[in-house]
Amino acid sequence: MQKIIVFTIGTIVGSFLALVAERVPENRSIIFPASYCTSCKTKLHPIDLIPVWSQLFQRSKCRYCGKHFSYTMIFTELICGFTFCLYFPFYLEPQVTINFILTLTAITLSLTDYYYYLVEPRILYASGLLMITLTLIFRTIHYPYFLTAIVMWAALRFLDHLLPNSLGLGDRKLLIIWSCFLSFYQILWIVFIGSIAGTFFFILQHRFSSANTKDLLPFVPFLSIGLFITLWFPLYF
Numbered sequence: 207m208q209k210i211i212v213f214t215i216g217t218i219v220g221s222f223l224a225l226v227a228e229r230v231p232e233n234r235s236i237i238f239p240a241s242y243c244t245s246c247k248t249k250l251h252p253i254d255l256i257p258v259w260s261q262l263f264q265r266s267k268c269r270y271c272g273k274h275f276s277y278t279m280i281f282t283e284l285i286c287g288f289t290f291c292l293y294f295p296f297y298l299e300p301q302v303t304i305n306f307i308l309t310l311t312a313i314t315l316s317l318t319d320y321y322y323y324l325v326e327p328r329i330l331y332a333s334g335l336l337m338i339t340l341t342l343i344f345r346t347i348h349y350p351y352f353l354t355a356i357v358m359w360a361a362l363r364f365l366d367h368l369l370p371n372s373l374g375l376g377d378r379k380l381l382i383i384w385s386c387f388l389s390f391y392q393i394l395w396i397v398f399i400g401s402i403a404g405t406f407f408f409i410l411q412h413r414f415s416s417a418n419t420k421d422l423l424p425f426v427p428f429l430s431i432g433l434f435i436t437l438w439f440p441l442y443f
């Protein structure tokens with residue numbers, strides 16, 4: 207029962223984070239207007255906004271005009287629900303709290319990168335500030351991690367010099383901020399797994415989709431896969 211409650215809270219948070227990712231890059235308020243169908247502009251009622259269930263029962267379609275909703279929302283809600291269950295009841299252990307925030311930030315920034323090819327700086331900086339504040343409160347600052355951040359900054363500068371624009375500025379900032387809270391070993395694994403997953407997806411996309419496929423690839427979702435694997439299976443990383 208406890209897990210169901212935690213999962214439900216996770217799906218509600220997931221729904222909110224999806225809204226933040228959709229609205230903040232466009233400078234739209236995250237409070238007003240209330241959620242509405244982008245096709246028929248009808249304001250959605252509470253029954254239409256129950257995380258996961260509304261989309262399941264309505265088969266991901268608008269109840270008023272029949273327009274198909276993106277599966278991104280239900281996917282985000284489910285991922286957040288599982289994330290809350292995975293981290294429960296360890297939220298109050300300092301490094302776990304940081305890992306939890308890193309995971310939620312990764313989910314939100316994956317969405318902004320997917321929607322707009324943008325690592326929304328306000329979300330990234332806010333999460334960095336929150337994590338720095340928590341490490342100060344918990345008194346768990348790992349100074350070697352800041353060395354990781356400096357090494358990562360230098361390595362990414364060198365990469366940009368060697369292969370200009372191979373990695374977006376937002377992706378680089380994200381990796382440097384994450385480096386402040388993770389070991390060098392973890393960061394290397396995240397970049398490695400993210401690159402392998404991204405390359406694999408890129409090849410599949412070109413192999414199976416139409417000629418209109420964009421060459422631009424949002425990289426944060428793949429870095430996030432690297433982050434999830436590295437954090438959820440710490441024994442191996």
Ligand SMILES: [Zn+2]
Binds near residue numbers: 247
């Ligand atoms: Zn509609």
